[in-house]
Amino acid sequence: MLVRPSKAPTLLGAKPVSNRLHMAKILLIDDDEALRNVTVEILNSAGHVVDDAPDGNSGLALYATGRYDLIITDIAMPDMDGLELITNLARNSPMPRIIAMSGDSQFSESVYLPTARHLGVQATLSKPIRAETLLKAVEKVLGGPASE
DSSP states (O other): OEEOOSSHHHHHTOOOSSTTOOOOEEEEEOSOHHHHHHHHHHHHHTTOEEEEESSHHHHHHHHHHSOOSEEEEESSOSSSOHHHHHHHHTTSSSBOOEEEEEOSSTTIIIIIHHHHHHTTOSEEEESSEEHHHHHHHHHHHHHSOOBO
């Protein structure tokens, strides 16, 4: 779940966290449609262009057809979960910038997110996620080099 800021107008008029943040093309992959819609709204309001997919298979297909500056993926999804998706994406050189998020089970903090970090993602977020936290993570990941 993504937690909106306490001031709704701030969400709708969200600004980049700093002037260094450039408009990025982002691929968002999450099976929770409501969460996906809110996250797209937040990222769009910060100036980013976002494509979204409901599962890992669809996300991988979209990734193959476009060029993305960042991928944000949930871990717990049907068909192809986020860890399998990350493993597939890691075969690219350089590996794309990825933020993994999870909060669907007791294993999110102890297993899923540490495994995602081990697989090479640049950042992990535990749900529920505040809009400000998401935008700061996006800025941090976009500001650093892609993995080699």
